Amino acid sequence: MSIAIPSFVQIIEFVGTFAFAISGIRLASAKQFDWFGAYVVGVATAVGGGTFRDMMLGVTPFWMTDSIYLVCSGLALLWVILFSKYLIHLHNTFFLFDAIGLALFTVVGVQKTLDCGYPLWVAIIMGTMTGAAGGVIRDVFINEIPLIFRKEIYAMACVIGGVVFGICNWLELNTFITHGACGLSVLLTRILAVKYHICLPILKGENSPKNSIN
């Protein structure tokens, strides 16, 4: 029998994809998108980062080999259609799902890049892209300035996770501990950042820089 009970990682991955898709679909709904548009934004949020990672690594985008990610995004759409009025009360639940997804996507991105033979600094970038680029694509689609460039620490949590991954590798710890430490450091950083509203400093701009350089 080839259909197996889903592993722990697969369940986490499902939860993360679901949470990411929900975040895209909800923001799309605020802009009066139709069901199809909302689904596309949901899918792009969930798989967009990993797709760019895989195109840069020169491998087939991961969602093209397993339909689970699109099915999962479809369930997220159904969920929002049926239960949208109750979603607002699940704010904390979705925040946690989103943070778990971010942590797992980072681990997957870093590991996959190292497996392709790239150095650690490329892997950290790819891990961060896997976790955070989907949200940037989402915001481009709904025509807003990407939220992660201005709000609480988000992508930096992935960078921290990537550095922890590298330290564990350097200490020659086993894969299980390395992945766990990387994922937990992303999760913790993200939770602490939101709980204490930790933001990176805002870059202070000059007036009308637009006329200066193009």
Next chain:
Amino acid sequence: MSIAIPSFVQIIEFVGTFAFAISGIRLASAKQFDWFGAYVVGVATAVGGGTFRDMMLGVTPFWMTDSIYLVCSGLALLWVILFSKYLIHLHNTFFLFDAIGLALFTVVGVQKTLDCGYPLWVAIIMGTMTGAAGGVIRDVFINEIPLIFRKEIYAMACVIGGVVFGICNWLELNTFITHGACGLSVLLTRILAVKYHICLPILKGENSPKNSIN
């Protein structure tokens, strides 16, 4: 002699590329783009979807092996420059060209993906992307919310065409009938959708979901 009389498919492809490029160039002109900017938006509308498809499939983007697509977009620019004031009266003609282009691009996208050995569900996505993603890129360039996420059925017509393609394949019909049935179903869906203003349901949003999840 290697320069041949263009085949029926090539003529249709030319018409579709022209119509897609016109749609990009006209929207760019409404935003005061210069000729170069308008040309870039026209090209991106015409070849953008197929380019992302080919990058995901891991093959060379189709327009890099045949200059006809860029020449055709150039003719579209010339057309708009010379005849822009008459274009408004050709609304129905361009709508039909655009729908024909959408139909053909879908057929090409589905077939190419199946030829690369991917399953039908990937081919349907790639067919839809070939037809509809160019319009999304166009709207990102002109800084508007993508029209196809909110207006009459557009990308869904490609999905329907892809499903028809799959049914024909399953019935083991020959290539000619399969392509014809797929293309016609896209064309018919699109024409009926616009004639009767058939839209997908709008996703009803909560208030200010932006503060809920990032």
Next chain:
Amino acid sequence: MSIAIPSFVQIIEFVGTFAFAISGIRLASAKQFDWFGAYVVGVATAVGGGTFRDMMLGVTPFWMTDSIYLVCSGLALLWVILFSKYLIHLHNTFFLFDAIGLALFTVVGVQKTLDCGYPLWVAIIMGTMTGAAGGVIRDVFINEIPLIFRKEIYAMACVIGGVVFGICNWLELNTFITHGACGLSVLLTRILAVKYHICLPILKGENSPKNSIN
């Protein structure tokens, strides 16, 4: 010893990357981005064009094999953080750096595409994309209509440089002269365009073309 003194081209490339990153970071700062967001916009401006070029050519994006580009963008961020109030007086310096970067990126893009075995017209497009696409990505990230679609001649300078490259190749001039002539023609075109405010004609739009074609 494998660590060598940087070559002339490497110094120019560093200067160009620095200037491109500065342009992204300054525009990001005007939109209240945080340090991370500004860095991402800076990197995307500097390496975005070459990254799309490399993905289309089917090779590994250039910045993944040498960390200098990301380090250089990091120095640009540091520069803006420390000296932002003095930057406004360096307008002409940065314009020149930016033009030098544009020239060099064009040369690199054309040569790399020809090396991959593509015809000249593809190489000209790729050279233009290497030079100008980063600025488009930058403007999409900060949610503005891309500046190069509306302002003084910018991307057209790359096209002119590419044509000069092709003429030199056709005359069988050596690589050094070819690269120099290509780069200088980009630089001169750009300087003259800004000095004399040379713009391409604006495409005159119809009213509300949005309702015409979608």
